[in-house]
Amino acid sequence: MRHIIAVIDTDIRFALKLSDFLSKEDRIPFKAVAYTSFHMYSNETSSMEIVAFITDLDNVDECISTGLPVILLSDDAMVKSKYTNSSKLFCSIFKFCGVHIIVDELLGFFSQNDSFGLNSTCKNTKVYGVYSPINRCGRSSLSVAFHSYFCSESNSSLLISFDEYDSVFAVLRKENSRDLSDVFYCYKTGDLNFAKLGECISRVEDLNILLPARYNEDLFYLSDNELTKFMNDILMANLFEIIVIDFGSIGRRSMQILDMCEKIFCPIMGESGSVESTKINEFKSLLGRNGYSEIIHKLHEIKLPKDDISTDIFNFTKLKRHDYFIQISKIAEGL
Known part of the structure; x- marks a missing residue:
């Protein structure tokens, strides 16, 4: 029903x-x-x-x-x-x-009403991750681009950023902005429901974005097991058709969440054989050693065009004209 x-x-x-x-x-x-x-x-x-x-x-x-x-x-x-x-x-x-x-x-x-909890029994939400063991590789911009595409196709989509810094999201941060810190606190105290989650989501254009935690240490407010349960509860609530995760630095820490993803996109800036490629290969080896070799098959490296989208990242009318976004759209169409 x-x-x-x-x-x-x-x-x-x-x-x-x-x-x-x-x-x-x-x-x-x-x-x-x-x-x-x-x-x-x-x-x-x-x-x-x-x-x-x-x-x-x-x-x-x-x-x-x-x-x-x-x-x-x-x-x-x-x-x-x-x-x-x-x-x-x-x-x-x-x-x-x-x-x-x-x-x-x-x-x-x-x-304020107990009858509106995260209690759905359906699990139809698809999760796509964006992660790289390399810093300053355009990971957050890539996650916004995927999220923008899904929203443009009338999908109900949420972008969650586990980044340590605001990075591209800094322009969305207001004095009273709520973020991942608030969500984690409500979850830890058993007071999180869909309404409070909604209050913590920032909106720009048609995008729904859960901003990074205000302080780095808040990323560790939940234990690894609690963090995994948190994501499972969000998925079981079936509030969104698609969730895009900007993994930030927690990819190595939370392989269980990586495993929830249908696909994990790794932005590549350098050429094959570069230090960047070496680190990605090392990360794949780490997955194998920790019993998560199946995640390796979910990793998809993306060599992005040298197209500066930073000034247009939250302006969909301009963003969709970039070669960068056209490439991402073609990838997303095949998901």
Whole structure:
């Protein structure tokens, strides 16, 4: 059965526009369906599993009677006293604020509600890694390029960076930006759900990016086993169709996560026989010695064109014109 947020509003144009936006919002792993009344909803939900209601005042009583979480869209930014503090499953949002504010309010509401956890039993998410034992090889740019391609093909995709530094992501860092440090803390304390994960994701263009940890030592906040379990839990939640991992320096440390990847792309800058190639061969030998020889077959070295994409990395209109991105697109098309 499909998991659905029911948007009920007598103004069907508003309901349709809001449900369409929510269905495309990757931070909310449910589809949204519009209805003009609770009666219409009741007659059309046999093949759907409703997880929450977003409704106007005309239909709120019927929605509350179901016992499911209800978000009231208030016309005047005020809620009638009869609904105030009625339940932890109820909140109110001003109907005519921006849609991004509505999404943030929904995430905040869901994060306080135990019924919205990382508890899906499906495992359809595909994972692609970008790793190299060589520093300053363009690894992060390559991960953004792959992520950009997947998003451009309307795939629900998340980029997770385990880098020790912000590198290309520095331009996205704001004073109040949340990142991998926040996610690890919530996970360690048992307080991570999809809403809190969504609050920690930075968005630019159509990209969803989990920024690197603020401090290098935060990468070790989770033990190796906890880090592996963290990734498995993210995959089991099935929130995204594709996850791209910028491995940073944890590739040698977390071979179990490397093993989760369908493919692992290694950017190559030098020629064969170079020091770079030697280090990659040494890494392959390390995989064999540690019992992960099957990962070697997932490694794909990519010799990238000398095309500077740094200034256009987060501008898809310009990025797709680069030979660099055209090459990555052709590789991704065959995945």
